[in-house]
Amino acid sequence: xxxxxxxxxxxxxxxxxxxxxxxxxxxAPNATLSAVASRTFEKAERFARANGFPPEAKIxxxxxxxxxxxxxxAVYLPLPTSLHRTWAVxxxxxxxHLLMEKPVALNVAEFDEIVAACDANGVQIMDGTMWLxxxxxxxxxxxxxxxxxxxxxxxxxxxFTFGGDQDFLKNDIRVKPDLDRLGALGDAGWYGIGSIxxxxxxxxxxxxxxxxxxxxxxxxxxxxxGASLHWDDGKVANFYCSFLxxxxxxxxxxxxxxxxxxxxxxxxxxxxxxxFTTSVRPRLNDLVTGWESKxxxxxxxxxxxxxxxxxxxxxxxxxxxxxxxxKPDQKWPTxxxxxxxxxxxxxxxxxxxxxxxxxxS
Amino acid sequence: xxxxxxxxxxxxxxxxxxxxxxxxxxxAPNATLSAVASRTFEKAERFARANGFPPEAKIxxxxxxxxxxxxxxAVYLPLPTSLHRTWAVxxxxxxxHLLMEKPVALNVAEFDEIVAACDANGVQIMDGTMWLxxxxxxxxxxxxxxxxxxxxxxxxxxxFTFGGDQDFLKNDIRVKPDLDRLGALGDAGWYGIGSIxxxxxxxxxxxxxxxxxxxxxxxxxxxxxGASLHWDDGKVANFYCSFLxxxxxxxxxxxxxxxxxxxxxxxxxxxxxxxFTTSVRPRLNDLVTGWESKxxxxxxxxxxxxxxxxxxxxxxxxxxxxxxxxKPDQKWPTxxxxxxxxxxxxxxxxxxxxxxxxxxS
Numbered sequence: 051x052x053x054x055x056x057x058x059x060x061x062x063x064x065x066x067x068x069x070x071x072x073x074x075x076x077x078a079p080n081a082t083l084s085a086v087a088s089r090t091f092e093k094a095e096r097f098a099r100a101n102g103f104p105p106e107a108k109i110x111x112x113x114x115x116x117x118x119x120x121x122x123x124a125v126y127l128p129l130p131t132s133l134h135r136t137w138a139v140x141x142x143x144x145x146x147h148l149l150m151e152k153p154v155a156l157n158v159a160e161f162d163e164i165v166a167a168c169d170a171n172g173v174q175i176m177d178g179t180m181w182l183x184x185x186x187x188x189x190x191x192x193x194x195x196x197x198x199x200x201x202x203x204x205x206x207x208x209x210f211t212f213g214g215d216q217d218f219l220k221n222d223i224r225v226k227p228d229l230d231r232l233g234a235l236g237d238a239g240w241y242g243i244g245s246i247x248x249x250x251x252x253x254x255x256x257x258x259x260x261x262x263x264x265x266x267x268x269x270x271x272x273x274x275x276g277a278s279l280h281w282d283d284g285k286v287a288n289f290y291c292s293f294l295x296x297x298x299x300x301x302x303x304x305x306x307x308x309x310x311x312x313x314x315x316x317x318x319x320x321x322x323x324x325x326f327t328t329s330v331r332p333r334l335n336d337l338v339t340g341w342e343s344k345x346x347x348x349x350x351x352x353x354x355x356x357x358x359x360x361x362x363x364x365x366x367x368x369x370x371x372x373x374x375x376x377k378p379d380q381k382w383p384t385x386x387x388x389x390x391x392x393x394x395x396x397x398x399x400x401x402x403x404x405x406x407x408x409x410x411s
Numbered sequence: 412x413x414x415x416x417x418x419x420x421x422x423x424x425x426x427x428x429x430x431x432x433x434x435x436x437x438x439a440p441n442a443t444l445s446a447v448a449s450r451t452f453e454k455a456e457r458f459a460r461a462n463g464f465p466p467e468a469k470i471x472x473x474x475x476x477x478x479x480x481x482x483x484x485a486v487y488l489p490l491p492t493s494l495h496r497t498w499a500v501x502x503x504x505x506x507x508h509l510l511m512e513k514p515v516a517l518n519v520a521e522f523d524e525i526v527a528a529c530d531a532n533g534v535q536i537m538d539g540t541m542w543l544x545x546x547x548x549x550x551x552x553x554x555x556x557x558x559x560x561x562x563x564x565x566x567x568x569x570x571f572t573f574g575g576d577q578d579f580l581k582n583d584i585r586v587k588p589d590l591d592r593l594g595a596l597g598d599a600g601w602y603g604i605g606s607i608x609x610x611x612x613x614x615x616x617x618x619x620x621x622x623x624x625x626x627x628x629x630x631x632x633x634x635x636x637g638a639s640l641h642w643d644d645g646k647v648a649n650f651y652c653s654f655l656x657x658x659x660x661x662x663x664x665x666x667x668x669x670x671x672x673x674x675x676x677x678x679x680x681x682x683x684x685x686x687f688t689t690s691v692r693p694r695l696n697d698l699v700t701g702w703e704s705k706x707x708x709x710x711x712x713x714x715x716x717x718x719x720x721x722x723x724x725x726x727x728x729x730x731x732x733x734x735x736x737x738k739p740d741q742k743w744p745t746x747x748x749x750x751x752x753x754x755x756x757x758x759x760x761x762x763x764x765x766x767x768x769x770x771x772s
Contacts (some may be wrong), residue, residue, distance in 0.1 A: 066699075205572070205654060209566065209665065211665055257623065278622055280623050286623055286637060288651075296693075297669060298663070304659050309659045321701050322703050339434075339678065341680045
């Protein structure tokens with residue numbers, strides 16, 4: 051990866067997820083792992099060593115020092131959500147492109163500040179939702195967009211749950227009100243909402259209603275919740291997210307003539323390929339004792355894992371700005387904002403005693 | 412099937428579903444297809460001929476005539492729901508055991524009248540929900556009941572949808588307010604609710620809330636709707652049912668340590684076997700780029716199709732009453748009543764503008 055045209059990415063913060071993204075940056079053909087910063091030099095150095103950083107990568111004992119490095123093109127920001135606004139804005143002001151973890155902010159207003167800073171400084175912003183970049187996702191999108199096969203979307207159900215162990219439920223940043231106060235909603239729910247909007251071709255719902263019975267920890271952070279989304283044309287969707295259930299990540303989208311299903315939504319079972327099933331106008335036999343056809347399975351191979359495809363896509367957009375003077379792409383932050391908008395609505399609905407919340411884009 | 416110990420079943424009404432059940436009665440080793448009644452002799456005769464009735468089967472041009480036949484032990488009742496109370500009570504009063512189609516009644520009060528008539532006359536009642544009798548269902552029940560594997564139930568999602576064609580949406584009894592005014596809720600929703608209660612080991616929820624956006628036809632019959640169910644311990648469930656979407660019948664139940672999934676809930680893909688998948692404490696790999704194990708698939712073979720297993724179970728209960736003086740079994744009507752109770756609650760919630768409805772058993 052000593053390619054001089056590669057986008058030089060620095061990492062600010064040594065969160066667990068940064069291990070996966072460090073590797074992804076190394077696997078992406080157009081990116082270079084150039085630096086890592088932590089609040090102490092020792093921590094950054096330990097992280098770099100543990101994650102196979104190239105010897106020429108720089109180690110910084112402060113975030114600011116990395117931001118001042120003119121040889122860094124872009125920053126990957128895996129900090130807790132409560133720190134996003136502050137540091138994302140600083141990254142933009144330093145004219146560095148921004149790949150940031152989700153949820154992108156504590157609310158849409160904060161995200162709008164981040165986007166404004168990126169716009170003002172002409173830098174790319176993309177959030178770290180990996181599954182959207184998997185080639186499987188593009189294939190599923192083709193199916194959902196094929197009116198002849200899928201028809202019109204009527205219902206989506208999405209769940210992403212995992213069972214946090216004692217240590218997670220006590221110490222993880224995702225259960226701390228001062229770090230990631232959106233809890234399971236911001237972490238797992240982000241994907242549920244994202245898969246629903248994906249299936250709805252990013253048409254925002256009209257109303258969102260949180261499901262009764264959310265579970266909070268003692269500090270008031272959501273450990274599990276759900277919500278339903280409603281569109282004026284009668285489409286409906288539900289998602290459920292939890293830190294308290296068995297690992298499950300299932301999406302079912304039903305159209306008037308087709309159905310899409312996949313059960314390894316956020317993390318594919320395997321790195322090099324992923325599958326989904328479709329069924330199009332299946333029929334039951336005459337006596338209604340069996341099906342004339344079963345759903346068909348489609349397996350999509352990828353040469354690099356989805357997180358590396360994400361880094362590749364990000365770096366490609368950055369390169370186009372850097373070399374060709376292109377404008378930053380708007381597609382990705384538009385998606386991020388819509389998901390955040392629904393997150394906000396679910397939070398508001400819970401606060402209002404599960405009332406319907408209108409979505410105003 | 413000339414076995415003299417076999418339970419002699421007569422069919423009242425020539426609905427489409429009666430074709431499937433006629434065959435099931437012939438496949439069940441302990442039942443005999445003894446008679447069919449329609450409002451005209453010709454229609455009954457045509458039905459018998461088209462469905463391979465044995466030559467000794469009797470043909471009746473009125474329901475009453477069949478009920479007066481002392482050589483009939485039990486009646487299968489596939490009439491429209493609005494006729495259930497009247498005819499089910501008459502069946503019971505004639506001391507005939509009752510296998511009836513679902514939804515069992517227009518509301519719980521009606522069903523209670525039917526059950527009271529059956530109790531007073533010492534006859535068995537069972538509804539025609541076939542999937543509950545498949546050996547796959549028993550295997551799934553074992554998994555759900557295994558605390559070591561599944562843990563405690565946290566969430567269920569169930570959907571059963573199919574796309575009614577123009578003829579169905581105009582003429583089927585399930586879209587007629589005077590025949591089956593519960594529409595998609597009574598027909599497809601019955602299964603969604605049933606699968607949720609099955610997963611919850613028939614513990615009734617505390618509250619039910621209909622999902623906004625139900626679709627009605629011009630006559631006010633539900634063509635699609637959904638609802639969420641809530642238990643005091645934090646369990647939640649959702650179902651969705653529709654006559655306006657692609658054929659889909661998926662159930663996902665998530666426990667604290669296990670997940671169950673099957674996609675051919677109501678009608679197995681094939682008659683002779685059916686599958687489901689389970690996953691127990693699956694783990695992601697260290698870098699969270701893949702799973703260490705995939706869900707495992709379990710295939711259960713059945714020697715006769717689920718509807719024949721149902722008839723066999725019904726006939727076995729009837730035989731036990733007839734020969735051994737046993738009391739009618741309470742398990743099946745108890746399940747039917749619970750499903751009907753939730754149907755009523757969903758209807759009430761829709762009528763009340765999607766308010767929460769408390770379940771009082």
